Amino acid sequence: MLNGQLTLAVGGGALAGLGAFLLIREILPATPALGPALRRLHQPAMVGRRPASSRRTEWLGGLARWLRPPTRDLALLDRTPEQYALSVLLSGLSGLVLPPLVGAGLATVGVGLPVALPVAAGIGLAVLFGLIAHHDVLAKAERARREFRRAICTYLDLVALQLSAAHGPVQALERAAAVCEGWVFERIREALRIAQLQMHSPWDELRALADEIGVAELGDVGAIMQSSGAEGAQVHETLRQRADSLRDQIRTDNLARAEAVTARLDVPGALLVFVLMGFVLYPFVSRI
Template sequence: MANWPLAVAVTAGATVGLGVYLVVRELVPATPALGPALRRLHQPPGSRASAPTDRRLEWLTGLARWLRPPHQRLALLDRTPEQYALSLLLSALIGLASPSLFAVALAVLGVRLPVSVPVLASLGLALVCALLAHRAMLAKADAAREEFRAAVCTYLDLVALQLSAAHGPVQSLERAAEICDGWVFDRIREALRIAQLQMHSPWEELRELAGRIGIPELGDVGAIMRSSGDEGAQVHETLRSRADALRDQIRTDNLARAEGVTSRLDIPGALLVFVLLAFAMYPFVARL
């Protein structure tokens, strides 16, 4: 007769060991190769999405391609599809190992469970953990998008002030990005720095960044500043108007989201009324 508790314990230990190995392997810093780093700095516009990956992570690349991750949201969070696939894999491994470890603990205490119980529980919990990791990434991306849009409003006003101070279009974009702190302005400064290194217009780089991360409001900044740089137009009033319109749009979206949450709260309130009504009517029904 097979020793099922020992087999489950060995499987759980191997799964946990594989998860720990993958975590340690990803956390250990690796020395970047000079050639790929230089190619990433000097590649033409629009080709950064297909940057070369490490040969050791080819299996993660295939897994990420199979999972079809949301690339715009990952780019907004500054995460790669490989990191997304690895987070889902680790979450699934944790869910896969937890019921097995619980079954081993029960076996040590003398409680024997059928083999199908930990197996089915492991598969189900692995799927649930992977879905929770995916939902957590989507929630972070939505919160980051709202924060980015709010920061773009500030950036529009700052660029308009720099233009009003008789600075040039390129200088206005760079000086406005240097004023504020935060991860949003770090991304904008990085895009402007890449444009300077590659010697092409910063508004094109901003529009490319907007398309890559799914923030069209940042692309509006690039479009407005392109007309200023190409035609010499005075666009500071246009920038201020676009900032006011974006604030109104954000306010409208927040109100719509709040109304949706309020409408969902009406359902448990209605159910509570029915429960109270049932408690009130029970004595009269019981006497019949």
């Protein structure tokens, strides 16, 4: 009996360790993968039956549809709904097996728990860990979206400089994107490359990317450059003004976020005052 409980505890501990490793891997920031982007550029012709790997992940697609993933946030992070569903599922399983493992560990030292307690705690932790994985995706997407907006300011200035140097609208967009490094400009270069391969106008592709990832500022670049390409307007001053207004907006958002954090810090400060008042008043109250 003891050997069986020990085996169960060791196996459960291994599963919990695997779940914790996968959860930490999802929480830590990662560099967007270039492989999916290249696969989107070079889609193979699907003739006949689907590949075995696609059939093996069909259940993940069904789970993703049931979970209703945040598609724009996942597109910004360059993740698929299947990857999102898998991370939520693994997080939920980690929370589900953790209480039974703790109960088995306590049972090995002679401490018995009711069966209903680990089961109820496992269900509660599974839901909690799944929600944590979901909100982690939302938080990462929000940080990535703020970074994307900051990069757009630089991109607007670079495009305006290229236009001032007598380059055409399409060439200005491509040269400005090629100057800088980083995952944001890689996404912009990818969109411009797709527009070139599919013989679309680059501003339409930029606006499509803006709608896909939920960054309206990138769509503003496409709209401004469309007026330059269609009407021949000199828009470099418009681009600089949009960059300045975007910087002001980012500065205002950062100030509002800092004020919100400061307001949250007032709560523990007030609690600390009450604790100090309790220490000061306790000797007098105890003598009454």
